[in-house]
Amino acid sequence: YLGNPNVHHFSLMAYVPQLLRAIGTRNQFSASSVDQWPHQLVNWQMYGHQWLLPIPDLDRLDVLLMLGANPVASNGSLMTAPDVTARLKAIHERGALIVVDPRRSETAAIASTHLSIRPGGDVWFLIALLQALMRLGAPRLDAYAGKLNGFDGAMARVQAVRIDDLPQRTGVTMAQVDAVAAQLHGATNACVYGRMGVSTQRFGTVAQYLIQLTNLYLGQLDRAGGCLPNEAIVPVTGPGTSKGSRGRWSSRVRGLPEVSGELPVAVLREEIETPGAGQVRALLTVAGNPVASTPNGAALDRALGTLEFQVAIDPYLNETTRHADWILPPPSFLAEDHYDLYFNAFAIRRVARLSTPTQSLPDGALAQWRILDGVVGGVRAARGEPHTPFVPPREVLAMLLARGGSGLTIDDLLAAPHGLDLGPLEPSLLRRLETASGAIECAPPLLVELFDAVVTEIARDDRAFDLRLIGRRHVRSNNSWMHNAHRLVKGKPRHQLLMHPDDLASRGLADGERVCVRSRVGMVVVDVQADAELMRGVVSLPHGFGQRREGVRLGLATSLDGVSINDLTDEAFLDSGTGNAALNGVPVRVERAD
Ligand SMILES: Nc1nc2c(c(=O)[nH]1)N[C@H]1C(S)=C(S)[C@@H](COP(=O)(O)OP(=O)(O)OC[C@H]3O[C@@H](n4cnc5c(=O)[nH]c(N)nc54)[C@H](O)[C@@H]3O)O[C@H]1N2
Numbered sequence: 331y332l333g334n335p336n337v338h339h340f341s342l343m344a345y346v347p348q349l350l351r352a353i354g355t356r357n358q359f360s361a362s363s364v365d366q367w368p369h370q371l372v373n374w375q376m377y378g379h380q381w382l383l384p385i386p387d388l389d390r391l392d393v394l395l396m397l398g399a400n401p402v403a404s405n406g407s408l409m410t411a412p413d414v415t416a417r418l419k420a421i422h423e424r425g426a427l428i429v430v431d432p433r434r435s436e437t438a439a440i441a442s443t444h445l446s447i448r449p450g451g452d453v454w455f456l457i458a459l460l461q462a463l464m465r466l467g468a469p470r471l472d473a474y475a476g477k478l479n480g481f482d483g484a485m486a487r488v489q490a491v492r493i494d495d496l497p498q499r500t501g502v503t504m505a506q507v508d509a510v511a512a513q514l515h516g517a518t519n520a521c522v523y524g525r526m527g528v529s530t531q532r533f534g535t536v537a538q539y540l541i542q543l544t545n546l547y548l549g550q551l552d553r554a555g556g557c558l559p560n561e562a563i564v565p566v567t568g569p570g571t572s573k574g575s576r577g578r579w580s581s582r583v584r585g586l587p588e589v590s591g592e593l594p595v596a597v598l599r600e601e602i603e604t605p606g607a608g609q610v611r612a613l614l615t616v617a618g619n620p621v622a623s624t625p626n627g628a629a630l631d632r633a634l635g636t637l638e639f640q641v642a643i644d645p646y647l648n649e650t651t652r653h654a655d656w657i658l659p660p661p662s663f664l665a666e667d668h669y670d671l672y673f674n675a676f677a678i679r680r681v682a683r684l685s686t687p688t689q690s691l692p693d694g695a696l697a698q699w700r701i702l703d704g705v706v707g708g709v710r711a712a713r714g715e716p717h718t719p720f721v722p723p724r725e726v727l728a729m730l731l732a733r734g735g736s737g738l739t740i741d742d743l744l745a746a747p748h749g750l751d752l753g754p755l756e757p758s759l760l761r762r763l764e765t766a767s768g769a770i771e772c773a774p775p776l777l778v779e780l781f782d783a784v785v786t787e788i789a790r791d792d793r794a795f796d797l798r799l800i801g802r803r804h805v806r807s808n809n810s811w812m813h814n815a816h817r818l819v820k821g822k823p824r825h826q827l828l829m830h831p832d833d834l835a836s837r838g839l840a841d842g843e844r845v846c847v848r849s850r851v852g853m854v855v856v857d858v859q860a861d862a863e864l865m866r867g868v869v870s871l872p873h874g875f876g877q878r879r880e881g882v883r884l885g886l887a888t889s890l891d892g893v894s895i896n897d898l899t900d901e902a903f904l905d906s907g908t909g910n911a912a913l914n915g916v917p918v919r920v921e922r923a924d
């Protein structure tokens with residue numbers, strides 16, 4: 331299992347592929363399946379590569395419709411932008427920032443318009459939006475002439491959907507959708523962007539598909555001032571990179587399809603607990619904390635106790651690594667070089683920076699790439715295979731830079747310690763398409779099938795679980811591992827379950843009480859806080875709390891109040907297209923704790 335920091339550290343990300351090759355298991359999992367798989371699948375299906383990822387041209391667009399993202403807290407995701415708050419405020423000043431979110435988030439608070447949406451309602455909102463755009467005028471497709479397949483067919487499907495019940499499904503009215511459509515349609519430079527909150531829901535893939543179709547309809551795809559992929563100095567697309575995949579094999583127990591070479595982490599527990607050939611009996615985690623981060627973490631926690639062997643490359647004894655037989659502790663990432671292979675490719679300008687160490691490697695400490703080298707060497711030795719020691723980071727980076735063909739060298743990067751700004755994004759998508767047809771595929775069979783399934787799925791009336799749970803991030807915390815620093819956790823507590831005052835009152839509950847939250851899979855007891863900025867019928871818990879489990883050694887974090895939201899999220903509640911966890915919109919109920 332590979333956790334999120336793998337993609338934020340050159341010493342891991344440049345070497346992990348070799349680790350995976352050496353171990354050679356299909357039981358490979360990562361934080362991608364609790365995060366951005368829907369983006370990857372849609373990019374691969376429509377543009378031919380999972381990382382041909384259109385990014386909002388933040389500084390040049392005038393109208394931005396944002397769904398399921400809270401950059402003021404998260405700093406901008408798959409949209410890397412320094413001081414993103416100032417850039418968003420500037421959009422509000424020159425045009426409109428429209429935020430669609432069940433909660434009046436920190437970003438919604440600085441927006442021109444905030445629309446409260448029922449969790450999981452985004453597909454319906456987006457269908458309504460496309461229908462409204464169709465009423466306003468023809469699609470602007472001139473720029474894509476000869477490079478567009480299936481657009482009319484896709485639009486006909488969208489148009490055929492009846493959504494008279496939009497307000498019941500979404501909490502948003504047709505008039506509100508019409509107003510958003512008019513703003514997008516009337517703007518020269520505009521973009522629709524949907525992130526984490528849209529991906530991690532039941533129809534995450536379909537929602538991301540509809541977002542791409544909307545940007546196409548508006549003629550904003552691959553256009554300066556609209557949304558367009560970054561052409562990074564070190565390419566993440568093209569020769570030698572992995573385009574994407576789905577269903578080349580399936581998980582052993584539940585039969586869920588592989589995506590991009592991995593299985594959904596939602597199946598990890600059953601793969602550990604279900605006996606038979608292929609049962610997982612040993613686990614290596616690298617910079618990951620699946621007990622805190624993946625659906626039904628409490629059950630995974632119990633399953634980890636049954637493994638024959640567990641090893642972690644991680645600096646902390648946390649909810650997951652407390653079960654490990656071995657910990658291989660890495661030095662601080664500040665003691666090694668870093669060049670961002672992925673996030674430069676998702677940045678809103680073309681940038682390049684080599685961050686050099688600000689600390690020296692402690693005596694006897696191994697750099698992370700050397701730890702991986704040691705593990706790979708050990709695996710190969712145990713199999714009697716030869717092992718060639720890894721090439722050091724600067725040499726790898728030099729090779730990658732040369733392959734990119736920008737002409738930039740390590741010396742150029744070293745001469746610019748604050749980084750190089752190589753200018754704004756420029757259209758490149760049409761030239762870089764990797765589909766078999768060489769065109770944008772607007773109606774690939776898989777996405778069409780998923781779309782049709784949304785439209786026919788009948789909403790269940792869930793009386794036992796009458797509320798919908800969503801997550802939240804805070805600017806001073808990072809996933810599950812930054813609660814041990816006083817400066818980051820001091821001040822007012824932030825662990826509470828947020829609930830609308832009317833929902834409290836109708837249950838006879840009061841602000842500040844201890845409440846019991848139940849879902850299909852679990853139960854937690856936590857403090858509740860009245861919050862009128864949350865939609866009625868929705869409750870919100872931050873993720874990454876709950877470090878009080880026995881054996882966790884994380885300093886201050888172990889004394890903090892709070893519970894893990896992922897003791898409530900459900901390993902059976904998944905995005906229909908990918909098996910990505912639907913961490914948002916989980917059916918729950920709330921009662922007084924006694
Ligand atoms: N309910 C709910 N669940 C969520 C989310 C949500 O919004 N709501 N968000 C999801 C998202 S987007 C993600 S990405 C996942 C994250 O899921 P994970 O990646 O599994 O979890 P993290 O909390 O990021 O854990 C990172 C681990 O890396 C370790 N670490 C930090 N720096 C280093 C380093 O330099 N080297 C090594 N070797 N280890 C290091 C930390 O100690 C920690 O154990 O969580 C997901 N889970």
Ligand SMILES: Nc1nc2c(c(=O)[nH]1)N[C@H]1C(S)=C(S)[C@@H](COP(=O)(O)OP(=O)(O)OC[C@H]3O[C@@H](n4cnc5c(=O)[nH]c(N)nc54)[C@H](O)[C@@H]3O)O[C@H]1N2
Nearest residue numbers: 398399400404407449450525526527804805807808809914
């Ligand atoms: N400070 C800080 N920064 C971070 C992180 C962190 O933990 N802390 N984590 C990093 C990581 S790994 C990631 S992936 C990014 C994520 O960054 P973002 O994609 O910006 O994710 P969030 O901040 O979780 O915001 C998601 C929003 O979606 C809303 N939402 C929930 N359900 C729905 C729904 O059904 N529909 C709609 N429209 N909205 C919904 C939530 O209320 C929330 O405001 O942040 C990164 N940056």
Ligand SMILES: [Mo]
Nearest residue numbers: 334361364365
């Ligand atoms: Mo993430």
